[in-house]
Amino acid sequence: MKYAPLQSKLFVKNRKNLSKLLNPESLVVFHSNDITPTSADGVRPFIQQTDLFYLSGIDQEETILLLFPDCLEEKHREILFIKETSELIAIWEGHKHTKDEAQEISGIKSVYWLSEFDNIFPMLAFEAQNIYLNTNEHARTIPEVESRDNRFLKQCKERFPLHNYKRVAPLMQYLRAIKSEYEVDAIQTACDITEKAFRRVLGFVKPGVWEFEVEAEIIHEFIRNRSRRPAYDSIIASGASSCILHYITNDKQCQDGDLLLMDFGCEYANYAADLTRTIPVNGKFSQRQKDVYNAVLRVQKKAIEMLVPGNYLKDYQKEISLVIEKELIDLDLLDAQKVKDQNPDQPLYRKYFMHGVSHHLGLDVHDYGSTKRKFEAGMVLTCEPGIYIREENIGIRIENNILITKDGNVDLMKNIPREVEEIEEIMNA
Incomplete structure (x- = not known):
């Protein structure tokens, strides 16, 4: 692996934490992801199933992982099957x-070879009363491709129809929402590499460069710092494309006077960073661009203040929406009276800000974490307000990654420039 190995004590602790949540006499099974084919004999780069990792x-x-904390035979309480x-x-x-x-x-x-699984698993299944199986239950998932976990689920139920089957996904959602110090260190490393990439492009961007050239600079910096890949498809969006939330074609030439919205993040040891910065292609914000940018920055700073233990995501989102509403009125994008009379189920600000302010971050970019759970120490969330004015070709989003602690929060991207003056100074150095 390109990345430095993580300490095994992290995984030992994670297994112990899961074992405490299982019902007595329970067996739990996790499978690795498939190697995904393309065409002919081609395959996509392998990315591990994050629960197994x-x-x-x-x-x-x-790879298959079995956990059976109450197994009579001690050596079978934790078993790894590898290729x-x-x-x-x-x-x-x-x-x-x-x-x-x-x-x-x-x-x-x-640790056994994978070929031994079919001999060992039935023996353990007959001893267990409950079998916990894993499925991808993330709210944003679109399950069009059957996973190894899902194929095994069907096989297991056919072979052992009278067992009591349970979902392990809710337990993983609960555990993975809180990051250990080792996980935070990995996320911080991903953020630090992402910072290097951003500083690199600040010295590279100028009128005439292509979006894909900027993307190449970012990926170059990732790989030279021991990252295997971006944590997600990079958004390098100039001009009108800055108002397209999931723009990933990255095939336009950056023009003088354009803004360039860049949403990218490094993956390090399977942990993700998630940064967004918006910069002027020519190194100087126009007055209008600066006004909108500073409005978004004020919203972000207010939102970060609210990422503390005890708040709910829904209440946090609602309060930040009111802050954005005021900024949009001050920018002459919304009329105060119309806002006062608006349908609360169809708020007017949604024309200019149509996505959430935060999501959990970790092994997945949109990591596990219930929206009904209060913010707790150890959670890592993004903070990414934006304003998108399609009629003016102005799309601005600013995103940092925030660790919640018992005493407030820590900005894992605090060293990455975001003030107008910082960005202009670096770009014109």
């Missing part, structure tokens, strides 16, 4: 984990 640290395909390598695989694909390496990474003593 969270519990084992294994970043390799064809058996061969000389042929080593020649064509390179090194795969040995059993000793998998033990060292995960802290799991019992």
